[in-house]
Amino acid sequence: MNIGHDIQMEHAFNTFLNAKSIGDHFRCFHNVTLGQKNGKTPTIGNNVVVSCGASILGDCIIGDNVIIGAGCVSR
Template sequence: MVELLKSDYSACLRRKIPFFLLLIYRIGNSVVYSKIPKPIKKLVILILKVIQKIFSDILFHTELPFGAKIGKGLRINHPYGIILSEFAKIGDNCTIFHQVTIGMNEGNRKINDGVPQIGNNVYIGCGAKIIGGITIGDNVKIGANAVVTKNIPSNCTVVGNPAIIIDKCKENSVSELKVYSI
């Protein structure tokens, strides 16, 4: 857990508020997935949830549930209004801006059913919504206010509502820009 916290601290550019929110999450996540006896685990999680409710939910309107699986080096630029599903999976070295929602479809209530899985090195712009049982590949950039409801392959840029994939050709020429509807 120490290595995760070091990478989170570096990724948050040594900003204290985003790091503090990730610290609460990391401690809670390690307790949830530990082999501590249930009565002790419940007590510790209760205390952590109170701390999280005060600092994370009330002050910053950010929900980082302890059950979510977040890789190392998460960068939260502005920790306001970020909502994650309890079962969301986020890879290493991702960046999340404010007002981002990563959630399940309303009809899916089973664990790990309809939960977004986000790859490594993904940039999620402010106001983006990632909803449903979809997979976002590695090295993807999701633009501000994009609504993503379908799988996105690696190395793409996604923009718009509904989201479209923008795929640059090898020559990186603007005239050869391809837009694919998803």
């Protein structure tokens, strides 16, 4: 997994990060899951914020300058 610079983990309890790559200036809150589905993992762009309880599973591509709301699920 490639991880960019300036990663911020706000209250990172119960957070699981398993991605192909995470870009620069990534920020996430508690209970976030970036995970595998069918053997594939997500790709996260630059300047991304993932809010509390969000799950991003499988071969998803999250582009640059994205805010993912609390409790969202992408699979």
